[in-house]
Amino acid sequence: MARSKEFDPDAVLQSALELFWRRGYEATSMADLVEHLGIGRASIYATYGNKRELYLKALDRYGESRDPHLLRQLSRPGPALPAVRSVVRGFAAEAADDARRRAGCFVTNTAAELAPHDTAAARRVELSWEHLETLLHSALVRAQEQGELPPERDPRALARMLLVLMQGLRVVGKASADPGRVRDAAEQALALLD
Template sequence: MARTREFDPDAALQSALELFWRRGYEATSVADLVGHLGIGRASLYATFGTKRELYLKALDRYAETHDPQLLAGLSRPGPALPAVREVVRRFAEEAASPRQRLTGCFVTNTAAELAPHDGDAARRVEVSWDRFETLLHSALVRAQGQGELPGGRDPRALARMLLVLLQGIRVVGKASDDPARVRDAAEQALALLD
């Protein structure tokens, strides 16, 4: 007779996500995961597979839960350029906050730590960035169509510039204790939308 699970896999995945997000992949051992999740090593492997598989599942969870929250404003009806500005400023404020300095963005952290040598991680990062770029592009096309953005601007190029800038803001915000650095960069980027 099979034993029933003595833990909630969904809660364990969320807990693993939080640990990986705080510490990174390499700095988190299987023993750390077992202790943090409060489950046995056999249960961890039986439910989630290897540490790497668990990390990728945690990254998928992050993308499912954090990306939509962060970017919802870009799809709202009405003026589009204020929504783009709001996202850029929110990224800068989050990157300048003490809490964000401790964790950064899980996708950006993965891009720096794993994507250069892990194809599965790199693909997940690209999917997240593609989704973000598409939302920015759509908002900028709407802004141009509504007369908020000058007609001679290239919405695709602007969306890509903002994506790269915002990922850079997250990296700099994690490493710098000078909030003006990310705030000034965000405002300079926003000036390009005038």
């Protein structure tokens, strides 16, 4: 008879996500995971695979939790431009918030730490960015169709610019103690939507 797990795999995965998000992949050892998660090394391997596989599962979990919120924000009926502005300002606020900025964004952190040399991590980062760009593009197309965005503006190029800005806000916010830096950058970028 198979032994049942003595821990909640979803709760442990969430806990691993939080540790990796806070410390990064390289700075988190298996010993750190065992101590933080409160389960044995054998249970980690049996349930999640090795450290890298656990990290990738945590990264997937992060995307699953963030994406529906952005989809709801950017696909609400009515004017689309206020939703785009709200999302960009939300990214800036998170990047400027002292309690949250040091952790940064798990996807952005992965892009900087692992994506240059780990194809699976790079693929997940790219998928996350493509998803965000698509959400922004769709909202900007709607804004243009509704007369909120001038017809000569390129919604795809604007979506890409906002994506790059939003990821940059996360990087600069993580390293800078000056919240005005990210807020000013966000507002200048949003002025391009007028």
